[in-house]
Amino acid sequence: MPQRIEVLTTVEDGRAKTLQGYFANMGKSVKVRVADVYTLENDIPDPANLNRFMTSFVNPVIQQATLSTDAKPSVPGFPHDWAVEIGFLPGVTDNIGHTAQELLALTNLPPQAVYSSQVILIQGDVAKEDIDQFTSTLHNPLIQRAHIQAGVKPLPVVIPKVKLDNKGIAIDTVDLNISDDALALIGKDGIENADGSRRGPLGMSPIYMKAVQAYFKREGRPAKDIEIETIAQTWSEHCKHTIFASPIDDVKGGLYRHYIKRATNDIRAAKGSQDICVSVFKDNSGAIIFDDQWLITDKVETHNSPSALDPFGGAITGIVGVNRDCMGFGQGAKPILNRYGFCLADPASTPAYYRGKGKKNKMLSPETIMKGVINGVNHGGNCSGIPTPQGFLYFDDRYAGKPLVFAGTVGLIPRYINGKPSHEKRALPGDRIIMAGGKVGRDGIHGATFSSVALDEGSPATAVQIGDPITQKKMSDALIKEIRDLGLYHAITDNGAGGLSSSVGEMGGDSGGFLLELDKVPLKYPGMQPWEIWISESQERMTLAVPPENVDHLIALLAKRGVSAWDIGSFTDSGRARVSWHGDLIMDIAMDFLHDGVPETPLKTTFTRGGEPEPDLAEPDYRDAMLSMLSRLNICSKEFVAYQYDHNVQGSAVLGPLQGRGKVFAESSVSRPVLGNPRGVVLSQGLAPRYSDIDTYHMATASLDMAVRNAVSAGCPIEHLAILDNFCWCSADEPERLGQLKRACEAIYDAAVAYGTPFISGKDSMFNDFKGYDEHDKPIKISIPPTLLVSGIGVIPDVTQAVSLDPKQPGDLIYLLGTTRDELGGSEYYALHGKLGNNVPETDIHANFALYQKLSRFPLASSLAVTLGGLGVTLAKKCIAGQMGMNITLPDDLRFDCYLFSESTGRVVVTIAPADKTAFEKHFGSSARAIGTTTDQPVLTINRIKIDIMDMDVAYRKTLKGY
Amino acid sequence: MTAKALVVAGYGLNCEEETAQAFSYAGLGVVIRHVNDLADNPKELESVQILAIPGGFSYGDDTGSGNAFAQKMRLTLMDHLKKFVERDTLTLGICNGCQIAINLGLAPAFDKKYGERVVAVSHNLTARYQCRWVDVSVQSSTSPWLSGITRLHVPVAHGEGRFMMDDGVLATLRHQKQIALRYVKPDGSAANGEFPFSPNGSTDDIAGITDETGRVLALMPHPERGMFTSQRDDYATLKDAARRAGKSLPDTADGMDIFKNAAHYFETAKSRKSA
Known part of the structure; x- marks a missing residue:
């Protein structure tokens, strides 16, 4: 009972x-x-x-x-x-x-x-x-x-126990000697069950299925279900990033190799002995040098589709998942900083979208999604004891169907552990496969494709994962703080997408094969099919390659910390990916086919510049316009998020998410991860999705420029700054969208090389489209604006050089660095008027680089990059942050609203002590324009406009205050 | 011999490293000890003079913050903990450690009844985690942890920091000067429960309490996150002012005084004894 x-x-x-x-x-x-x-x-x-x-x-x-x-x-x-x-x-x-x-x-x-x-x-x-x-x-x-x-009555006693209705465990043989149509159907809807139903989409194109068919023909035997599932997982867009890998137009090497990896290679070659990169692209995170003793690692992930369905679960799984990308770097890095980003629809909007016809499966409201994803990172990050000083919220109603959830983790690891480079790892033949952490359930099976599947009360156990930060924290502490330096394992990696099939498959690539005994994998509940166990995405698991003589010791040490671990097989050099079930071999695929057998799918692109005619706006009431701009979702304060994310645990905080007496939400942060060591880590980000509506080249350069500029504005030397790319695209099977993608890649190659800021890690998510029905039951497709998040991670030699955004004293001199142009296309100002325009900001990468080299080399009193909203918004934010006024005089070579709200890149507003004037003007030369002074009056005066700081403060905070 | 602090770790506690750093910086010996190891060898408590339960999220705050971890310590260590606090030792519970210490009944422990739970630390009135800087004013003059300190500018970071108790307990706490810290406004006046000066709506603005001896201090704010000047929320302002004045900033900030007091306590105890 x-x-x-x-x-x-x-x-x-x-x-x-x-x-x-x-x-x-x-x-x-x-x-x-x-x-x-x-x-x-x-x-x-x-x-x-x-x-x-x-x-x-x-x-x-x-x-x-x-x-x-x-x-x-x-x-x-x-x-x-x-x-x-x-x-x-x-x-x-x-x-x-x-x-x-x-x-x-x-x-x-x-x-x-x-x-x-x-x-x-x-x-x-x-x-x-x-x-x-x-x-x-x-x-x-x-x-x-x-x-x-x-009323006061009995509530029913409910035992939510999983009861799987599997009719016995079965390893099915799948006959692939079938028509092309039947083959394509398997790729599209999954393997057929005995009752005629299908197991769910494999996401395999007909070309892929033909390659699988040919492979098993060569092997001279029919395929087993688990083999097809494994190939589908390994070759998925999620794991193989086929769109970035495929030949595209005349770019034979594909976008990733030709633009992103090549940028990093070119930068590293140019920097020579000044190269900051240590491990790029190949591991769970990328790593750069912190100092002689330490490396810092970084990785930013997306978790979009799950967050649309279960915002809390999607976001918490996103953040604790990327924590494991840190723990799974090299020999295991300690998570020291989290970062987040949410692209959302206006939480006050109430669109009615349905996933199913007949008003079925209603999409969650933007408000529910926003609250859920914020809460997910709150719980995941706070419980894990990792500070979250850096992040953003970006709003566009096209994110209503697919919110974007970015989660990143920075790690710290000694450069050498027991005399060996810590970033190297390699499973050796004979090593045991040890799975540590939690047991396996049906979590996340076919997770990448579930959003297109109708969900009802019977299926959620398989669709949605919820992270358990405490189980993971125990494992992280035990592995990273106690066990790592004992040298008990050769390699460690995360279990994320694809579960064991992916982690063991990858590690087995180093040793040359593996034999996994699937019946030894512990289950949350009985009745799971072998293929389900193999691809399950149950959370909080790491896979380790452990020499047999160390296995008992390792498992015992973990047990002392309340962490479970299981010996589930061995790495081999057989050249085969093998899985057994109670002694029977149920999977036996050549490793090279599994990893390199994916057929090339050449892609073709087209590109048409977007944009609309430049709008003919009357000059506004400037006071009203400034206040309206400050209240815009993409400009207003996000302090309600910053206050609920622990940003000073680990004692490392230097410049946090809210700066100045007026607590203005910052776009960069500085932390001191090694207590007693003056060096700091600078984090930043940049994104400008609206510019994609005009030209993704300029969207991408602007995004990268913002990330770099936000970092150097906080004091980071550009020479010690690396970046990460996260592409979130839509409809990536359409030539026009692929054309936008290619242009964005060209752009970030150009900008990264000009700035000398290497990419060290990246991730893409290519199909952020919502397909469903609107309030009139009409089919509807909502595609997100092509979004590129660029994240910056840099090292400042001494945190005393960190610069906050708030002006410090009345009477200080205010300068605008960089050039303002008539570039309102895609701006927040045009958006305020419901317009798009055409003259999108075009980034002068060479002029900007010259400025950025100088920025970290002068003792500025305050510094704030001019980003969304333009110069007017930047000045207002500085007044709010410093709780002091400004007297500003702007020239009249542009119309005034253009001067105030143009989003030309490459600009920074700085303040300096009057005593530093001569040295400052000598240092910056013609790139600096004196525009005024700070005052002790609570008023921002720009030419003839006067606005009370208190009014700006209210406007800046009111929009999201109620959340 | 230098006095030594033992900082407990495990099961989601997460501030052990910076808390250990604070003791170390103050000149004390320090060891971080997983609670399972301490349970295996509780006699280690006899060889240390300071016990610190640091902040964190033990057991994810499930079943109430600090509850499950306190239960674990109660079942494995209670007799040793009682012996420890009855000796001339110092005990510090910060944030989650404060919740654990109070659930364990290490404070307020009226009539030396260590183990009896009479105060609850419950959900913030905002029902939301709050990470922000606060000002607290020192009320208790008896606690060696707080000797010579009048005000602290330090951060809080918690979802459950609201001290709750019945009126009788509150009266006794007041009467026996066991209210160690109260939230105040920046001008020093009482917060009177007003958010955000009181981040959690705590009864009587209480931010920390002690046992009757003052040697056990349980506080919600994090002194170890405000121990260095560079950690302060106004660091950039202080740094800029110091540069203009041609001065250098002190390395340490308010929070460090608590840890220095611990070192001082055992130094003077030693000199008392040797005198």
């Missing part, structure tokens, strides 16, 4: 108060209490034992526990008119339940499953419809169940 323990928080705690606020906003006065529920699968019969267990999680100062059954009213301790219970669906990660299980073990009671849920009790006169609406804001039906009950 299950037992249900209900822990009522008797006082009005912060949670209750916030929920009451929801009703207060509707004009209803209610009292709310929260009860945390722990449901035991089997009862604890002995009352003394039960009491011991209950006291282990009841805080007697503010809580009381009751035992409820089907027959007894739930939570009688608080008289209520409504009870709303939210619990997890079967198979969804239940972290609280896991902790309760650990408490069970601590209390010396026999192990069993414990499931958590939460009951919200509402006392007050509220209609059922209001409760329904309230409940819909509290849970995501893809992963959670909700139960609404009127």
Whole structure:
């Protein structure tokens, strides 16, 4: 008999108060209490034992526990008119339940499953419809169940246990000697089950399927299901990045090799002994030199499709997933900084999009998605003890169907460990395959393609993953802080996309083969098919290559830290990728076919410049225009995110996400990761997706320029700055979109080489399109604007050289560095008027580089790059940050709104102490234009315009204040 | 012999390294010890003079922040912890460590009843994690941790920092001067629960409490994140002003004083004894 323990928080705690606020906003006065529920699968019969267990999680100062059954009213301790219970669906990660299980073990009671849920009790006169609406804001039906009950009555006891309906374990043989049409159908919809249904898309083109057919013909035998699934995973766009690898027009080497990798190679060659790169593109993260002793690593991932369905789960999995890209670098780097970025639709908008015809599977609202993804990175980053000082939110309504979720992690690792270069790793033949961390469930199976599959109550366990940051933190601490330097393993890598098939497949590439014993892989629940175990994307797992003599020691050390690990096979030099199931070989593919057998698919592109006629706008009321600009989503303060992300854990914070007395949201940050060492890490980013509507070349140079400029503005020498690229594209099977992509790649080659800033890591996500139905049930496709995020990571030799964005003292001199041109195309100012225009900012990479070399070599009082919103917005932000005024005089060679809001790149506004004037003007020469002074008056004066700083402050903060 | 601090780690605690750095900088010996290792060898507590439970997210705050970790320590270490605090030692719980110490009943421990839980540290009134700088004013003059300190400018970073207790407990805390720290506004006046000066809506603006001896201090703000000048939120301003004045900035900031006080406590204890 299950037992249900209900822990009522008797006082009005912060949670209750916030929920009451929801009703207060509707004009209803209610009292709310929260009860945390722990449901035991089997009862604890002995009352003394039960009491011991209950006291282990009841805080007697503010809580009381009751035992409820089907027959007894739930939570009688608080008289209520409504009870709303939210619990997890079967198979969804239940972290609280896991902790309760650990408490069970601590209390010396026999192990069993414990499931958590939460009951919200509402006392007050509220209609059922209001409760329904309230409940819909509290849970995501893809992963959670909700139960609404009127009055004080029993709530049903629910055991969300996974019951797989697999009719026995089967390794199916798949006959590939079939027609091309039938072959194509397998590639498109998956392998056919016995009952005629299909297992879900493999994402394999007919060309790929023909290659697989030919391979098994050569092998002289039919294929097994697991073999086809493995090839599909390994060759997927997600893993192989085929679009970037394929020949495209006359670029035979493909975009990645010809533009991105070549840029890095050219830069490294040009820098010679000053090269900062150590490990680029080949590992889970890229790495540059920090100092003589340390390397820093960086990787930025995207987790877009999952976040559209389960924003919280998608984002938390994104951040803890990229943490593992850090732990999986070389011998294992320690995560020291997280970064995030969200591209979203306006949270105040209420579009009605459906994934299914007939108004089925409604898309989550932009507000729900925004709150969910923010919360996901909050929980994942904060729980992991990794500071998150750097990030952004960018808004465009074309992200309503596919939000973009970027998550990045910077790592720190000694350059040498036990005398060997730490970035090198290699699984050797004979090494055991050790999987550490969590068990395997059906999480994320066919994850890359699930968004096109109708989701119902029966399927979410396979579709959605939720990270468990504490399980991972335990593993990270044990591996990186204690075990790594003992030299017990030869190689370590992350289990991400494709799960074991990918991690073991990659590591086996070094040794020359592997034999994985799939029946030794521990499962969350019985009944999984072998191919499912092999490709499952269950989280919190690392794979290690361990010499046999070290296996017991390693597993014992992990066990002492509460981390599980299993010996699941061996690396070989057989040249074969082999998997066995209780002794039978169920997969046996040549390693070189698996890794290099993917057929080339030549791509063709076209390109047409976009844009609209330049709008003919009347000159605005400039005070109103400035305030409207400050309130725009892409300009206004995102402090509500910064305050909820721990940005000073590890004690490394120097310049954080909010700068100056006025706490302005910054586009770069500085941290000091090695306490006692003066060197700092500078993080920055740049993106300008709206420019893509005109010309992706200029979008890409602007994005890269912003990332570089934001970093050098904070004091980073450009010579010690590297960058990462994240392409999020749409409809990448259309020649025009591919043409935009190619142009963007040309652009970042040009800019990166001009700046000498090498790419060290990158990732792409090529199909960010939403295909569904609108509010009239008409088919609709929404494609994101082609988005390139460029992230900067640099090293500042001494954090005393870090420069914040806020002006420091009245009477200081203000300079504009760089040239302002009539470049309002794609600007926030045009967007304010609903226009696009055409004269998109064109980046003068050589002039900019000359300026950036000088920037970090002068003691500036403050510095802020001119980005979205232009010079006017930059000046306003500086006034708000420093809480001081400015007297500015701008020339009249351009129309004034153009001067204020043009987004010409390459510009920085700096302030200096008057005593530094001569030296400053000598240092910067003609690239600096004196434009005014700071004042102790609370007013920004630009020519004849006067705006109170208090008004600007309100405008800057009001838009997202309510979140 | 230099006094030695033991900083607990494991299960999602995550501030052990910077907390150890703080003790070390203050001139104390320090060791980071995983709680499982400490449970295996609890006698190690007899060889150290300071116990620090650092910040973090033990067990992900599941079942209430600090609860599960406190339960783990209670079941494996309670007798040794009681012996430890009854000796002439210092104990520090920061943030998650504060929640653990309070769940363990190491503070306020009225009538030396270590182990009895009478205070709760609950969800912030915003029901949201708050990472921001605050000002706290020192109330207790009895705690060796706070000797000579009147104000601290330090950050908080927590989702559950609201001290809650019944009126009787509050009265006793006040009467016995066990309220160590209160949130104040930058001008020094009481925060009166006003956000963001009080980041969590804590009863009576309480940011930290002690046991009756003052040797056990449990506080929500993070002194180790405000121990160096370069960590401060106004670092850029201070740095610029110092440059103009031709001065150099001190390396350390407010938070370090707490750790220096610990070192000082054992130095004077030694000189007291040798005198």
